[in-house]
Amino acid sequence: MRPIPTLLTLALAAAFGGFVASGLNAHLDNRAEAAPAPVSIPAASALPASVAGQPVPSLAPMLEKVTPAVVSVNTKQVVRVRNPFFDDPFFRRLFPDVPQERINESLGSGVIIDAAEGLVLTNHHVIDNADDVQVTLADGRTMKAEFLGSDADTDIALIRIPAQDLTGITLGNSDQLRVGDFVVAIGNPFGFTQTVTSGIVSAVGRSGIRGLGYQNFIQTDASINPGNSGGALVNLQGQLVGINTASFNPQGSMAGNIGLGLAIPSNLARNVVDQLVKHGVVVRGTLGIESQNLTQQLAQGLGLSESRGALVSRVLAGSGAAAAGVRAGDVVLNANGQRVDSAQALHNIEGLAAVGSTMNLELRRDGKPLQVKVTLKEQARAVAGDTLDPRLGGATFVDLPESLRQSGITGVLVNEVARGSRAAASGLAKGDIITEASAGEFADLASWKANFQQRPQQLVLRIVRGNARGQLVMR
Structure with a gap:
């Protein structure tokens, strides 16, 4: 085993599941300093309601209607303290009062999107792994929330509260936002x-931000700090246009806001919520292709003037791309009117498209332009190992979290390994990331599955486990 190079990480307010609310008072100092004798200053009068006959603009009327829909989300998670002495009965007998568990608390925000049903929209990372979620309303009422579902890859979560007399917020059309809108x-x-x-x-x-999931963010210079996660981004009409999710600061999120805030568009959030309400999970579509980035040499060989786009390296049998006539060697330059600069950009657009929707692809084939329409088919959410190869029996495989893919990792994740199974006997473990295999090259769960149409004589897996790499021979 050898150590893995440390991944480049962003300073994100989203990174640690909300803001840990502790020690705040230590940063506040109300002490008065000695000062010279006070100078008489005229008392300031209230701002006028109008100037030259024109009303003074204010956001207050809009905010009075909107702010009751924004809530505080407090979570608690019981974490077992990892101490080898706790495994020793003699130590536990000598020190019975030493705590073996601790409670982690974090604070985020949420938005009431359905007052009648008590539905609250927040970030997945705010409530992830929480054992208890409490919501505090703007009027001070606090109540326990019910978890309805979440999607880690878009960082959206949906919870329900049992309160009466709630105020909801109207979802706006985030596609109408323009750069410069307030x-x-x-x-x-x-x-x-x-x-x-x-x-x-x-x-x-x-998009293109390492360490986050599927990306189509609204960027704003409105201050977004730790604890803002899951809160509302509204337009001047008081409509919800985004869910605040992260801020960027090279010095760390706790260093404060520098005007680089990110919010999830309301249209994307609406799509995820609709699926969570209906199915409890989010089902994604797939084109059924593998692609790679273009080098300058590849671009020249394909007759392209610039090295941008996604080069199709493989088309999976039975996929929507295969039915539409997409071929290996095609270069995707645009998808649904969005510019495609890389394979990752195409993957991001694909991941945000709905199952059954049609994606218009602008291709270059043999240097000539070509337009095709591809219908996205449902993406498998998990694959059982014994359906692929008996040597993988007892293991279940899923796609990698999108946040890892955005960090440059490809492969599949071992989601479960049954005790005493054939896969377990060969050393495969839950949480392993399989990056390479003798069955053939693969980038995701779909191509991993396709590689086993013909089983390899010897099955060797390259895996990442924790901070180490290694290989397993499956028997």
């Missing part, structure tokens, strides 16, 4: 109660 962020930063910040839309369709 927006307002509402949440609970750093453990403070409800806080409002404002700014503009700095960019739309932001």
